Amino acid sequence: MSSRQLRKLQQQKELEKAQEPSQESDISDTDEPVKTASKPRPNLFAALGGEEEEEEEEEEDNDVPLEPQEPSPEVATSTKKSKKKKKKGKKKAAVVEDQDPDEDEIDRAIKELKLSSGNGSGDGDGQESAVTRPRKKMNELLSINPYHLKDINEMRNLFGRDIIDSANAEERQEQQQSRRRRNMPREVDLETYLREAPGAKKLSEVSLRRNLFIQGREHWPRASAGGLTMGEVKKSEDGLSTEYAYLHGKDYDAAQGVFWAFVQIGDPMRMVHLLKEIPYHVSTLLQVSSVAKQDQNMALAAELCERALFTFGRVATSAFRQDVEHGRARLDFRRPENRQFWLAGYHYLRSLIRKGAYRTALEWAKLLYSLDPQDPYAMRHYIHFLAVRAYESKWLVEFLDQMALVADHPDMIYLRQSLVPAKLQMGDTDGARELLEHGIRTVPWLYCALFQELNLDTPPSIWGINADSDSRNFWVKLYIYQAKELWNNGQSTPFLQQVAQSVEKVDAKALPSQDPAVDRGATRLAYLEGQTSLLALAPRNLLDVQPNYEFDPLPPPKDENIFTGESTRLPWGRERENQAQDDQQHGRADELVARMQNLLARRGVAPGAGAGAGAAAPGGMMGMVNAGGDVDDEDDEIRALRAADDEELQRDIEAHMNWGTEQGFLGTLMQLLGVGRRANDEGVDEDDQGDDGDGPPGSWPEDTDAR
Numbered sequence: 001m002s003s004r005q006l007r008k009l010q011q012q013k014e015l016e017k018a019q020e021p022s023q024e025s026d027i028s029d030t031d032e033p034v035k036t037a038s039k040p041r042p043n044l045f046a047a048l049g050g051e052e053e054e055e056e057e058e059e060e061d062n063d064v065p066l067e068p069q070e071p072s073p074e075v076a077t078s079t080k081k082s083k084k085k086k087k088k089g090k091k092k093a094a095v096v097e098d099q100d101p102d103e104d105e106i107d108r109a110i111k112e113l114k115l116s117s118g119n120g121s122g123d124g125d126g127q128e129s130a131v132t133r134p135r136k137k138m139n140e141l142l143s144i145n146p147y148h149l150k151d152i153n154e155m156r157n158l159f160g161r162d163i164i165d166s167a168n169a170e171e172r173q174e175q176q177q178s179r180r181r182r183n184m185p186r187e188v189d190l191e192t193y194l195r196e197a198p199g200a201k202k203l204s205e206v207s208l209r210r211n212l213f214i215q216g217r218e219h220w221p222r223a224s225a226g227g228l229t230m231g232e233v234k235k236s237e238d239g240l241s242t243e244y245a246y247l248h249g250k251d252y253d254a255a256q257g258v259f260w261a262f263v264q265i266g267d268p269m270r271m272v273h274l275l276k277e278i279p280y281h282v283s284t285l286l287q288v289s290s291v292a293k294q295d296q297n298m299a300l301a302a303e304l305c306e307r308a309l310f311t312f313g314r315v316a317t318s319a320f321r322q323d324v325e326h327g328r329a330r331l332d333f334r335r336p337e338n339r340q341f342w343l344a345g346y347h348y349l350r351s352l353i354r355k356g357a358y359r360t361a362l363e364w365a366k367l368l369y370s371l372d373p374q375d376p377y378a379m380r381h382y383i384h385f386l387a388v389r390a391y392e393s394k395w396l397v398e399f400l401d402q403m404a405l406v407a408d409h410p411d412m413i414y415l416r417q418s419l420v421p422a423k424l425q426m427g428d429t430d431g432a433r434e435l436l437e438h439g440i441r442t443v444p445w446l447y448c449a450l451f452q453e454l455n456l457d458t459p460p461s462i463w464g465i466n467a468d469s470d471s472r473n474f475w476v477k478l479y480i481y482q483a484k485e486l487w488n489n490g491q492s493t494p495f496l497q498q499v500a501q502s503v504e505k506v507d508a509k510a511l512p513s514q515d516p517a518v519d520r521g522a523t524r525l526a527y528l529e530g531q532t533s534l535l536a537l538a539p540r541n542l543l544d545v546q547p548n549y550e551f552d553p554l555p556p557p558k559d560e561n562i563f564t565g566e567s568t569r570l571p572w573g574r575e576r577e578n579q580a581q582d583d584q585q586h587g588r589a590d591e592l593v594a595r596m597q598n599l600l601a602r603r604g605v606a607p608g609a610g611a612g613a614g615a616a617a618p619g620g621m622m623g624m625v626n627a628g629g630d631v632d633d634e635d636d637e638i639r640a641l642r643a644a645d646d647e648e649l650q651r652d653i654e655a656h657m658n659w660g661t662e663q664g665f666l667g668t669l670m671q672l673l674g675v676g677r678r679a680n681d682e683g684v685d686e687d688d689q690g691d692d693g694d695g696p697p698g699s700w701p702e703d704t705d706a707r
Helices: 003-027 044-062 073-086 089-097 105-118 123-141 151-159 161-181 190-194 205-209 250-265 268-277 282-294 298-315 318-325 336-355 358-370 380-389 393-406 412-426 429-442 444-453 470-487 492-502 520-529 567-572 579-602 635-656 663-672
Strands: 228-235 242-248 329-331
Touching: 123 393, 151 161, 151 358, 190 268, 190 282, 190 298, 228 298, 228 318, 242 250, 242 318, 242 336, 250 268, 250 282, 250 567, 268 282, 282 298, 282 336, 298 336, 318 329, 336 358, 358 380, 380 393, 380 412, 380 470, 393 412, 412 429, 412 470, 412 492, 429 444, 429 492, 444 470, 444 492, 470 492, 470 520
Parallel strands: 242 329
Antiparallel strands: 228 242
């Protein structure tokens, strides 16, 4: 645990102690003096809180206005709590009078607990508390501190505020110099195109900094969330959780339909145009982020994920924020709108691990796990090793112990093996030895594979004991893939070798021959990780499910989904006569993409460095516009082909949008995206006339000879 966290805990304890002097001061105003215990250590927070109470009492009695003073947040909290307790001061006076001044605080607390436990109404209350107590404890363990959700705070703690600020200033200076060096404004990369131009309106400082999930960036465009909102669905009967849901308004639903049409077409460049016009559309942000990652632009990929999470944070309600901080907020994974949050959070978590921000990554893994106890993204496989990397081993011990009481995950026995390095980190060598010996006798095939992975000689106690089923092999490989580094260090490796050598030969025949089946969440995690060794062992009936798109990997079956918008149904398709029609439509879209890419090549557009997500085009999404292409004698033929392609493209989009979107919105959006150009009487596209040469990447070159 870091020194900063220790200081925070100390401050919390001091704030709790600050309430007691204020109560005693109220009681001392009565006629009969009350004996007090020995004078405690002076507490600055308590003193400040008491002074403010006295000033407020004088104001109420004398009605004399005083100059307003702005207390610190800590003092303000203490003052509010003291006000509430004033009303009960007289009732508590008798209890205080009976207290022994020589009695310490621990004995007094024990007595109070006994009194409170004796006030129960019967066996029913005891049974109810036995059921709810583990869930309450789990909520406490999964409470989220928004401070730890933002990686800038961890970076400042690791490297210092001055270094981080100077690095940001240097980055901004380099970006300004890069913009000034560009002599060809038509050749811009994706990152520059998506960045707001200097002097453009920016989001307010409050909106950037007070977001629940992400601290916004100054160069992000000033625009609304586009119709994305959040609503409360219901509260649990026991009051331990509240379900919320992200909702798509009419405009957002229409934009989602256009996004789906572009997915079907397969041209990633149109995703870029869509994102430029609707900068906070989550699905488009995640899709363009995936393409940027394929082009090895990891910084841009992470930033687009941040913007997606920033969008979710903009529409989050204050009640949701409070429930997140107390571990009570829930989202239903069966709602497609909610699943986008898990996907954005997963990709952002991966970027945090690449940066070494393990404390922030742990907080995000806790958040994604807390939102749905079924763990649809198998975040438990990140939590167990991130907690050790973030030096939160004590929390991990409590979490895994509590998880065994409230959850029924099929791989709990494997996750608990990370308690060994956690105990070593805590300095509990005896506890680590006991856990390791038990683990070797319980899952010897895991440790046999671990020795092989670490290039160590397998000890006789577990030699030759291998996983003999696909499900067991899957759990073993998934654990080693995530937690190998916890064992590959100077503390854990020698300890592992020493204990394994001292254990007697394990009788594998006495152990269960099968492991529980692999669940959908773990399969989804393996799919997202892209590890072929894991995918080869994952259940085929889960991997082969359709639909399965990059923006919604391995969704639940259609009948299990909760649909609230028309656009969310589109991946499952409308009612068709047979699958042949679906295949024919996809074939026509692929043919259209090929024709469009051939047209681009003939018009002088240079191919880019990488391919877009799911695109058949060789040029990919990151290509730059070449403004110097010559127009040959076949210009009329090219123009006619282009007009035909654009017309067909427009029909294709409208075919996907025929479920009832506004024509005005669709027409404006298609015009902004360059779809459906109209030719004038002279045979020249109107969009090509008056082109100032400042278009986005992938735009059409000028037809200079056509005029």
